[in-house]
Amino acid sequence: MKRREFITVLGSAAGWPLAARAQQTMPVIGFLGSGSQESDAIRVNSFRRGLSETGFVEGRNVVLEYRFAQGQHDRLPALAAELVRHHAAVIITGSTPGALAAKAASTTTPIVFYLAVDPVEVGLIASLNRPGGQLTGVTSLGVMLGPKQLDLAHELVPGATSMALLLNPSSPTLAEPQSRDVHAAARTLGLKLHVLHASTDRDLDTVFATLPQLQAGALVIGTDAFFSSRSEQLAALTIRHAVPAIHQYRDFVTAGGLMSYGSSLADAYRQVGIYAGKILQGTQPGDLPVQQAVKVEMVINLKTAKALGVTIPLPLLGRADEVIE
Numbered sequence: 001m002k003r004r005e006f007i008t009v010l011g012s013a014a015g016w017p018l019a020a021r022a023q024q025t026m027p028v029i030g031f032l033g034s035g036s037q038e039s040d041a042i043r044v045n046s047f048r049r050g051l052s053e054t055g056f057v058e059g060r061n062v063v064l065e066y067r068f069a070q071g072q073h074d075r076l077p078a079l080a081a082e083l084v085r086h087h088a089a090v091i092i093t094g095s096t097p098g099a100l101a102a103k104a105a106s107t108t109t110p111i112v113f114y115l116a117v118d119p120v121e122v123g124l125i126a127s128l129n130r131p132g133g134q135l136t137g138v139t140s141l142g143v144m145l146g147p148k149q150l151d152l153a154h155e156l157v158p159g160a161t162s163m164a165l166l167l168n169p170s171s172p173t174l175a176e177p178q179s180r181d182v183h184a185a186a187r188t189l190g191l192k193l194h195v196l197h198a199s200t201d202r203d204l205d206t207v208f209a210t211l212p213q214l215q216a217g218a219l220v221i222g223t224d225a226f227f228s229s230r231s232e233q234l235a236a237l238t239i240r241h242a243v244p245a246i247h248q249y250r251d252f253v254t255a256g257g258l259m260s261y262g263s264s265l266a267d268a269y270r271q272v273g274i275y276a277g278k279i280l281q282g283t284q285p286g287d288l289p290v291q292q293a294v295k296v297e298m299v300i301n302l303k304t305a306k307a308l309g310v311t312i313p314l315p316l317l318g319r320a321d322e323v324i325e
Contacts (some may be wrong), residue, residue, distance in 0.1 A: 026063050027056075027280050030083030032076065032093040032102060033068040035229025040068065042251055043094055043114075046266040050273020056280060069098075071201075071226045073170055076101035084109055090276045094269075095225035096173050099124055103135065110285040111135045112275045114268050116142020116223045116248075119290060122173050132286040138271050140263035140293040142223045142248070146178045147185035149246045149261050152298075153218040154189055155316050156244055156259065160217020162192035166207060168224040170199040178222050199226060204233065208241045219245040221252070223262075231255050244310050253299040253324060258308060263293040297321040 031047070033040040044066075048058060056062040065086050067079035073095075080101040083091055090110045091102045099113040103124065111134055113119065119139055125131035128139075146165070153163055165182050167175040179195055186193035194214045196207045211219065221227050221234060228249055235255035238245040247253070248262030271291050279285055299322045305312050317323060 026061055027089040028063045028065055028086055029276055029280075030080075030086065030088035030091040031064055031066045032080055032083060032091055032098050033066065033229075034071065034073070034076070034093075034095045034098055034225035036068050036070055037066065039229040039231065040094075042265055043269045046269035047092060047273040047276070050270035050275075051277050053270075053274055054277025054281065056277050062280070071229050073097040073199075073226070077104060080105040090279050092272060092276060094272075095171075096122055096124075097171065098225070099135065099137075106134075108134060110279045111137075112272050112279065112285065113137035113139075114272050115139045117173055117177075125290065128290040128292065130286070131288070131290055134285055136275060136285040136288040136290055138268045138275075138291045138293055140268060141296065142263070143174055143178050143181070145248065145262055145296070146182040146220065146222065149220045149248075150182050150185045150191075150193075151189065152259065152261055152316070153220055153244070153246050154191065155313060156246075156310055157217035160191070162194060162214065162216050164194045164196055164211060164214060164216035164219045165222060166196050166198060166219060166227070167222040168199050168226045169197045171224050171226070174224050175222065182220065201230075201233070204230070204237060208237045208243065211241060211243055217244070219243050221245055221247045223248050228265075231257070239304065239307065242308055244305075244308055250297065250299045250322070253301045253304075256301065256304055258301055258304045258310065260297075260299045262296055264295065264297055267295070268293050299324065 058064045069075040076098050084106045092112050093099050093102050094114045102111045119125045125135050183193055194216055198204045198207050231252040232255040235252055235257035239256055244258050246259045247257055249265055250260050253260045298320045300320045301324045
């Protein structure tokens with residue numbers, strides 16, 4: 001072998017362990033999802049976009065470890081513990097059970113959340129402006145939107161005398177305030193409210209099979225990670241059973257659901273990504289104030305309205321941020 005070739009080969013060989021060491025020294029971000037890889041795609045892509053704005057790109061200078069609970073909240077503690085064992089520099093989570101599980105798994109690992117409840121009320125942080133400790137993130141109006149969603153459902157079906165509300169009983173921090181507030185709104189509107197419960201796919205099938213017997217004019221789908229991870233399934237069920245329904249997130253409508261009213265998931269997870277990048281750069285999570293997503297968007301699917309025989313009032317159409325035809 002010629003001397004120049006030998007030096008080249010030797011240099012390449014010496015580079016292999018260096019490359020391997022570089023891979024090992026890249027920080028790890030743990031993404032703890034309540035749904036599945038498919039259902040959480042919008043969240044993951046928006047998170048990556050925000051993360052890239054701080055200079056971190058998956059596979060280039062940061063590693064992402066994904067764990068998905070498939071809608072089963074009882075799996076979250078074990079999945080969070082796995083991410084801690086993988087030495088995650090930051091854990092990302094999009095639900096109250098996920099944030100609680102991550103906090104219980106480690107007292108030091110930074111956690112960035114997206115929640116639909118007040119994180120102070122559920123004991124995750126000290127205050128919104130100065131969280132302190134290891135947690136920060138983004139919170140939306142979430143559970144506070146139930147009464148407005150009921151009011152919009154009543155606008156859609158003004159002749160209805162009763163409505164239905166779907167809640168997940170395995171998330172009492174979300175279900176209880178929503179049940180209380182929407183019941184109060186129903187009394188104000190002079191409506192009878194049927195509260196239905198689902199925490200599994202089988203429960204969803206049962207709920208929609210019983211809806212015709214209740215003669216509810218429309219269904220309000222409560223805020224919960226289990227429901228938001230099943231937007232396509234819920235949209236298909238509402239069409240199959242001819243139930244006008246309103247959900248918090250836009251992806252329910254793009255999947256064929258009738259209407260959504262709530263915060264933008266894309267905007268929220270982009271901010272979560274920015275916060276994760278700042279923490280990797282050395283900022284303490286407790287020094288990052290919790291961002292409040294106060295902007296809401298209304299999306300209506302006219303094709304679905306026609307299929308359901310629902311006439312959307314013109315004033316309501318005029319207030320919509322997006323109309324899907």
